[in-house]
Amino acid sequence: MSGKLDEEIKRWTVRRKSVLVMDIIQGKTTIREASQAFDLPASEIEHWVAEGKRGLENALRVNPLDVKEQYERQIKELQQAYGEAMLELRGKKKQQVSAPDEEAR
Known part of the structure; x- marks a missing residue:
């Protein structure tokens, strides 16, 4: 996983979530591995990934929705x-x- 996430995480900020989501999207880790490594429910990480993909899709629109x-x-x-x-x-x-x-x- 990314070096930015190796330290013990006390609070999941937007930045930390986005780093983890990008690691998953880029194939550096899996949802299962992240779930085990950070003691998070896989469903929560899946939600983050889905929201990240939705945001990315919107950002790439010709006229992004607010x-x-x-x-x-x-x-x-x-x-x-x-x-x-x-x-x-x-x-x-x-x-x-x-x-x-x-x-x-």
Whole structure:
């Protein structure tokens, strides 16, 4: 791993996270190795890597979105997915309620 991360880390600053994420992206270490070395949950490191890739992708856009726009877009997508899931759930409940009535006939 990078020499910048060899000392004992008491607090994970943005700079330290970015160094670790770059080490993972460049293949210098793996999420599993970093998880074991720094006693961190692999899921947390995976989240850092995903956020780093998302930020990198945004930075390379012709017209990068600001953070507020990114979060607003995420919220809109999540609200849409939630609405679709609720409609599907309501449809299944209606089928369950009407199914016993049809069987009784």
